[in-house]
Each structure stands twice: as C-alpha cells, then as structure tokens.
Amino acid sequence: MKLAYWMYAGPAHIGTLRIASSFRNVHAIMHAPLGDDYFNVMRSMLERERNFTPVTASIVDRNVLARGSQDKVINNIIRKDKEENPDLIVLTPTCTSSILQEDLANFVERAQMDTEGDVILADVNHYRYNELQAADRTLHQIVKFYLDKANKKCELPNEKTKNPSVNIIGISTLGFHAKHDCTELQKLMKDLGITVNMIIPEKASVHDLKNLTKAWFNLVPYRELGLSVAKYLESEFNIPYIDITPIGVVETAKCIRKIQQVINEQGKNVNFEDYINKQTLYVSEAAWFSRSIDCQNLTGKKAVVFGDNTHAAAMTKILAREMGIDVVLAGTYCKYDAEWFKEQVSEYCGEVLISDNNGEIANTIARLEPSAIFGTQMERHVGKRLNIPCGVIASPIHIQNFPIGYKPFCGYEGTNQITDLIYNSFTLGMEDHLLEIFGGHDTKETITKGISANSDLNWNKEAQTELNKIPGFVRGKVKRNTEKFARERNLSEVTIEVMYAAKETIGN
Numbered sequence: 381m382k383l384a385y386w387m388y389a390g391p392a393h394i395g396t397l398r399i400a401s402s403f404r405n406v407h408a409i410m411h412a413p414l415g416d417d418y419f420n421v422m423r424s425m426l427e428r429e430r431n432f433t434p435v436t437a438s439i440v441d442r443n444v445l446a447r448g449s450q451d452k453v454i455n456n457i458i459r460k461d462k463e464e465n466p467d468l469i470v471l472t473p474t475c476t477s478s479i480l481q482e483d484l485a486n487f488v489e490r491a492q493m494d495t496e497g498d499v500i501l502a503d504v505n506h507y508r509y510n511e512l513q514a515a516d517r518t519l520h521q522i523v524k525f526y527l528d529k530a531n532k533k534c535e536l537p538n539e540k541t542k543n544p545s546v547n548i549i550g551i552s553t554l555g556f557h558a559k560h561d562c563t564e565l566q567k568l569m570k571d572l573g574i575t576v577n578m579i580i581p582e583k584a585s586v587h588d589l590k591n592l593t594k595a596w597f598n599l600v601p602y603r604e605l606g607l608s609v610a611k612y613l614e615s616e617f618n619i620p621y622i623d624i625t626p627i628g629v630v631e632t633a634k635c636i637r638k639i640q641q642v643i644n645e646q647g648k649n650v651n652f653e654d655y656i657n658k659q660t661l662y663v664s665e666a667a668w669f670s671r672s673i674d675c676q677n678l679t680g681k682k683a684v685v686f687g688d689n690t691h692a693a694a695m696t697k698i699l700a701r702e703m704g705i706d707v708v709l710a711g712t713y714c715k716y717d718a719e720w721f722k723e724q725v726s727e728y729c730g731e732v733l734i735s736d737n738n739g740e741i742a743n744t745i746a747r748l749e750p751s752a753i754f755g756t757q758m759e760r761h762v763g764k765r766l767n768i769p770c771g772v773i774a775s776p777i778h779i780q781n782f783p784i785g786y787k788p789f790c791g792y793e794g795t796n797q798i799t800d801l802i803y804n805s806f807t808l809g810m811e812d813h814l815l816e817i818f819g820g821h822d823t824k825e826t827i828t829k830g831i832s833a834n835s836d837l838n839w840n841k842e843a844q845t846e847l848n849k850i851p852g853f854v855r856g857k858v859k860r861n862t863e864k865f866a867r868e869r870n871l872s873e874v875t876i877e878v879m880y881a882a883k884e885t886i887g888n
Contacts, residue, residue, distance in 0.1 A: 386738045386758055388688075388713035388776060393474045394419055395514030396502040399522065400470040401434055402552040402581035407466040408435045409456055411484065412474040426782045427553055436460055440476050453484070457491035457499060467586050468498045468522070475506050498586075500525060512604040512688070513716060515552065519581055520608040523589055527616075530590035537594045544643045544650075545577040547595040547613075549621075550606030552581055556691065556775045557789050561601060564791035568626070572639065572652060580609075593617045597642045599635075601625055601790055603690045604714065620645075626790050627694035628798070629666050629702055632659075659792045666795035669803075670702050678806055679704040684745050686711040686733070686755040687774025691789070693724040695754050695773050698798060700728035705802075708748050709733055711741065738762075749857055752805045757781075767856040771805035837863050839874045846876050 393410055397419045400408035410417065417437035424433055438456045457469055471488055488501045503521050504514040530536045546569055551562045562579060569576050577595040578584060598613055598621040600606045610621035620642050626632040633656045640652045660667050669675050683705050685696045692712050699705040710725040711733030712718070718734040726732060731748075735741060742762045745753060753763045753770040757778050763770035772781050773789075788794040839847065850858050865882035866874050 388736050388738075388756065388758070390511035391475065392504045392506045392509045392511065392514035393472045393502075395509070395511040395516075396470065396472045396504055396518045397423075397435055398511070398515050398552050398554050399518040399581050400468075400472070400502075402583070403468070403522070404583055404585050405466050406434065406468045406470065406586060407460050407464050408470045408472050409438050409453070409460060410435060410472040410474060411438045411440065411453055411482070412476050413440045416474060416476070423553060426779055428782070428784070434464070434466070440480070453487045454491045457487070458494050461491075461495040461497055461499075466497050468500065469495065470518070470522075471499065471501045473502060473504065473506055498525075512714065516605050516608050519550075519552075519606065520612060522586065523580070523592065523609050524612060526586050526589040527592070536590055539594070540596055540646075541575060541577060541594050543575055544573070544597075544646075544648055545575040545595045546639075547577050547592055547598045547619075548579045549598055549600050549609050550602045550604075551579055552605060554775075555602070555605070556688075556773075556777055556781065557783075557787060558582070558602075560783075560786055560788040561790040561794070563786070564788035564793055565599070565601060565626070567793075568636075568791050571655065572636070573650070574639070574643075580606075593619065595619060596646055597622060597639070599639075601690075602688075603717065603720070604688055625690050625694055627691070627794060628698040629660055629664055629792075629795050631694060631697065632791060632795065664792040664795040666702065666799045669799050670704075674803065675703055678803070680706055681752070681806060682706050682708045682748065682750040684709045684711075684748060684750045684753045684755070684759075685729070685773075686713075686741060686753070686759055688712060689714045689717050689721050689724075691774035692755075693721060694789075695798075696725045696728050699754070699802065703802065706730070708750055709744060711735065711744075746860055749860070752802075754802070754805065765856075766860075769805045771801045773801070837866055837872065837874055840876075842876045843874050843879055846879060 393412070397408050397410065400406050401423060420433040420435050423429060436456060438453050453471070457471065460466070461469060471484055473484055484501050488499050492499045500521070502518050504517055509517065527536065548562065548565055551558050562582065566576055578588065578592055580589070592613060598610045598619055600610045600621055600623045602625065603623060607623060610623065613619045614621055622635060622638050622642065624631060624635040624638055626635040636652050636656055640650055643650050683699055685692050685699065685707055689712050692710060696707050696710040700707045707729040709731045710729040712721045713736040714721065715734055715736060721734065722732050733741065733744060738758050741759070745759070745762055745768070746766055750768060753759050753768055754773045755770060756774050756776050757772055758776065760770040760772055787797050789798060847855060847859060862874055862879055862882040865885060866878055871878060
C-alpha cells in the first residue's frame with residue numbers, strides 16, 4: 381500500500397458500490413470505519429439523486445474491534461432485508477475488513493438463513509483491484525450468480541428474440557456522461573431497427589438478468605466496465621460482443637459496420653451504409669467542421685491526452701485522425717490494460733505514457749508544453765498551473781462533468797459535443813492576454829515553484845513582478861524555461877538578471 385496524494389481510480393469497494401447501487405432494488409452493506417461511507421454523499425451530489433443511495437455502512441468501531449464484528453454484520457444484513465425488502469444484498473469488503481481478516485463469506489452464509497432476498501459477498505481483493513476492476517468483477521459475479529440460478533431452475537430462455545436485439549453492458553452510476561451516452565445508444569439502436577433487450581446494470585432488475593441470453597449480440601461501450609460479462613456470455617451462451625466504442629465519426633461508423641456484420645452472420649440481411657452516410661453528412665457536424673477554416677487553424681497544434689483507456693484512446697484518434705492535431709502524448713492510468721491501449725494509440729501519437737502517478741504526468745505535460753490538454757480533472761488542475769487550457773474527457777471528474785443538459789460523447793450527437801469541446805479548449809486559451817490587458821482574472825502575483833513539489837527554486841520579488849508583466853498565455857513557458865536555465869547553472873534563486881540571461885540564451 382502507498383500513500384496517494386491523488387488517485388485516478390478509487391478503492392475496490394467504490395467499484396462494487398457503483399454496481400450495487402446501479403441495479404434496481406439491490407442494497408449494499410459496506411463493512412468499514414466511520415468516514416469510509418463517503419460514497420453515499422458523492423453519489424447523491426454528482427448524480428443529483430432524489431432518493432437515498434441504497435448503501436448502508438456497518439461501522440467498525442472500538443466495540444467491534446474488541447468483540448468481533450460477526451453479530452453486527454449479520455444483524456445489519458437481516459435488518460436491511462426486513463426494512464428494504466431488496467432482491468439482493470451485496471456485502472462489500474473494504475481495506476479495514478481485509479486488515480481484520482474477517483470471514484465475511486461465513487457472515488453471508490449465516491445471514492442467508494434468515495433473509496428473504498439473496499445475499500452475496502463481493503469477490504474483490506481490496507489490495508489487488510482498483511475501482512474500475514472491482515466494478516467489472518462485481519457485475520460479472522452478479523450476472524453469473526443469477527444466470528446459474530435460472531439455469532438450475534430451468535428458467536433460462538431457449539430462443540433469441542425474433543428481431544435483432546442487443547444488450548448494452550456497462551452503464552452505471554458515476555460513469556462519465558454515461559446516462560447521456562446510454563440515451564444516444566438507444567436512439568442509435570432504434571434508428572438501426574435493433575431492439576434493446578437489456579441495459580445493465582443501470583436501473584436493471586437482477587431477476588431479469590436471465591433474459592440476457594435472448595439478445596443477438598452485446599455492446600460494450602466502455603472497456604473498463606462490462607467486458608468480462610460480455611466474454612462470459614460469449615463463452616457460455618455463444619452471444620457475440622462488440623467492444624468498439626462509438627466515439628468519433630470514424631469509430632462510430634466502424635461500430636455500426638461491425639453490428640451489421642454480426643447481424644448478417646446470424647441470418648438477417650441488413651445494410652447500414654446509407655444511414656452512416658446520412659448521419660456523417662447531416663447530423664454530425666464534426667466531418668464538416670474538420671474541413672472548415674476554424675479547424676484548419678488548429679492543424680499541427682500540440683495536444684496531450686490522458687484518461688481511462690476508453691476515452692483517452694478515442695480522443696487520441698479523433699484529434700489525430702479526424703482533426704489533424706499533433707498528439708504529442710497519449711496516456712492512461714489503466715495500467716492493468718496497458719497493452720491494449722498501446723496497440724490502439726501508438727500510430728496516432730508521439731509518446732505513450734502508462735502511469736497513475738499524477739506528479740509524473742504533470743511534469744511530462746510541463747516538458748511537452750502542449751497548446752491544450754484533454755484529460756481528467758487532475759490534468760485540468762495541472763493546466764491551470766501551467767496556463768494551458770484543458771478539456772475534461774474522463775473520470776475522475778467534477779460535478780460540472782455531470783451536466784443536467786444533454787451532452788453525450790457516444791454516437792453522432794456525441795461527435796458534435798466533442799468537436800465543441802476540442803475547439804473551445806484550444807481557442808479559449810488564447811484569450812488570457814486580452815483579459816490581462818483589460819483587467820481580467822489572470823493578474824494575481826502568485827508564483828508556483830514548479831508543477832511538482834521537488835522544485836527548490838525561489839523567485840525574488842523583483843523577478844516575480846517582471847514575470848507578472850508577461851501575458852498569461854506565454855507566462856508559464858517563460859517561467860519553465862527560466863527555471864531550467866537556472867538549474868543548469870546550479871542557481872538557487874531566480875532574479876531579474878537571471879531572467880534576462882535566460883531570455884538571451886534560450887530566446888523566451
């Protein structure tokens with residue numbers, strides 16, 4: 381275990397709670413100390429939920445530590461079963477329960493004797509898996525539990541739906557624009573004449589999971605969540621899956637053509653080429669915009685992309701392939717799936733960075749000096765410090781990335797939203813000098829020592845004043861070049877003389 385200043389993916393129990401609270405009439409019990417129950421507040425705030433989050437904390441306190449927690453956990457499970465009448469209760473391990481080495485599986489077995497609903501223990505190792513991995517494993521575990529249960533009762537459907545149908549797998553609470561993406565994907569399927577058989581886990585009933593086997597194919601829009609379920613359904617029930625994320629004009633068309641292929645292989649004759657052409661020409665403005673003078677002005681500008689695998693790979697392809705922007709770095713914090721990411725982005729970017737160390741990423745951005753960043757809220761903070769604009773494209777995110785208005789990233793409407801995000805991220809960053817001239821927000825005299833905490837350089841007052849006279853949109857570059865000049869000469873303080881010497885040498 382390591383102490384983290386910032387984490388890109390939360391601990392395992394957050395992933396499990398995301399899945400449990402996404403299903404309808406499923407309750408989660410988290411065995412943890414007071415303070416670890418922040419998930420309830422976070423979900424209520426970000427998702428603007430009107431109802432209470434169905435998560436109960438079974439608190440570990442000094443009494444539990446003295447006597448053991450078996451009775452408390454079992455009583456909490458039985459109590460919630462009577463109060464809420466859930467279809468399923470998921471007991472969630474945490475770091476604390478792992479440290480205490482408690483036999484949670486035995487607690488579940490004991491509690492199941494006195495409950496009406498089902499009770500399972502989330503099978504996630506708190507030290508081995510992060511939030512995304514745990515969410516994927518928990519969804520797989522729940523799906524398998526109910527399909528096995530239906531199979532034992534001979535309740536599994538024997539036939540597919542009459543017309544082509546799809547399961548959309550991986551739409552969950554706290555997903556990045558996930559609900560809007562889901563709406564867009566439903567519209568897309570309707571346009572293609574495909575019935576949506578099930579959407580899981582969001583708002584699904586666990587008792588309906590047996591109907592997953594009726595679909596012609598599965599669509600997994602986000603690689604981080606749902607891929608293991610899709611692979612399980614393919615191996616056990618011969619249901620093909622599509623994991624091409626329909627983000628961007630090219631990838632959306634590629635996804636639709638793959639859907640066409642999968643349907644035709646099952647005896648149906650469909651052709652979606654006319655639909656693709658119509659959507660590309662008249663619904664998506666991205667294809668037109670890429671040929672406009674506005675987009676041409678962005679050609680060759682440098683950008684850094686960082687996020688989860690799905691969104692970082694998609695954005696890298698859009699910037700490089702569809703808009704002619706130079707992606708100098710594409711990175712992801714999903715280290716467990718690094719090979720896939722490298723395969724997807726290597727031909728579209730200058731460097732690939734696989735890391736979950738925010739300091740390393742920040743320093744790399746400072747070194748590359750891009751015109752814009754497309755990343756998480758963490759990279760947005762880095763951009764603020766470097767005076768580089770940042771468009772947020774992936775979790776971790778802020779409440780502003782849970783818009784009330786309709787803002788999907790998937791599908792053809794998603795292409796319009798992404799195009800606006802890209803264009804605005806580049807152009808709005810050019811206005812700092814105007815804000816300064818006319819008295820704007822960027823006139824404070826705060827000088828940071830560097831993007832990471834290991835800088836040992838100080839700026840004296842005279843040098844700070846001179847630096848603040850430089851327009852904001854180039855000030856960060858001047859500061860970094862000056863500090864680089866000073867370090868190379870083993871100087872511990874930046875004075876105005878050092879600034880002038882650096883300007884003459886480097887040509888700031």
